Amino acid sequence: MTAGTAAHDTRSRLLDAALKLFSKHGLEGTSMQMIADALGVTKAALYYHFKSKDEIIEAVALPALQEMEQILDAARTKRSRGAQIDHALSGFVDLIVRERTLIRLFNSDPGLRRLVNQTLQAPRDENLNTKMKTVFAGADPSLADAIAVHVMSAGLAMAGGAPEFAAIDDDTLRQHLLDLGRRLLGRPRR
Amino acid sequence: MTAGTAAHDTRSRLLDAALKLFSKHGLEGTSMQMIADALGVTKAALYYHFKSKDEIIEAVALPALQEMEQILDAARTKRSRGAQIDHALSGFVDLIVRERTLIRLFNSDPGLRRLVNQTLQAPRDENLNTKMKTVFAGADPSLADAIAVHVMSAGLAMAGGAPEFAAIDDDTLRQHLLDLGRRLLGRPRR
DNA sequence: GTCTATAACTAGATAGAC
């Protein structure tokens, strides 16, 4: 083991445990004590790795948010609207399947939804939700399209992260979510 | 005013305020102090009307849960599978549109999801989620159908209660949600 | 029906030993 491995291990174990607890009890329903107990350390030990609970939440959530933003940016470079939607949808579904619990959490917890709308808003004039709506339904979408995108994004995320579907393998789940997403967005089946 | 009106008024005002705060901050993120402040009374006054925070949560949530159960029971009396789905879907969408914030809350808050799975489970052998899956996708549904039902139920509920769609009038919202629900369940448009 | 006051407890966070 190289130097720093132990620290890294504890840090990732901490983030794993936090995510599990967040998804089970919600952000506010999870205390530092619960996270410490899950790791078998004391509360105070957590504060060596992160200086606040909010920092833990950010460390859990931010990477996936930034990844989703990159997917949407990449989608925008495609020429046709159809190709943009295809790229964004398959990237979104990949992310859901790989980070099932986390992506579900974004849609469920009120506190985390606020963070989504705030944290990634500074560098640009639009937040992640607006960007998703634009890529999936165009710059000035009809009401029907705007609602369809919302149902798609929330529905796929909630279903993909649902405990009852946890045993489904990645490829199967991905295919079903893709199919439902295409159906909702009115895209023909491939 | 008849006797008891003041008490009843305070009680419903309390439930209204609680629902708003629950949907904004989550169940655990909402304190008795916040509810009291929203009403302009003290914390202790709340305990005259309800003997615990859990009782407030139950009073907010239970009526809609029971109503949904009645809708599903009524749907089961229909002869054809198609008629069962149509009845359940339109009842579900009606409920979402009438109680936008609450139905969204059921799908979002981890604590309330637990209550949904527990409280209405005792009188029968199945909980509300199982019952929904059975009515919408049959007794032994394919994986594709089970996922479709989950996306439908979570997606419609989350979209119907989304703040960005709060200004949409009931009839318009109902029609769009119905259409998306039918699309997800593979039902032909009417 | 609502108040003040307070009990009993848990939250997030810090200081300093080891």
Added chain:
DNA sequence: GTCTATCTAGTTATAGAC
């Protein structure tokens, strides 16, 4: 890197005055 001990402020809930 984790510990014990402690702080402040907040939590749910109760007792009893009005």
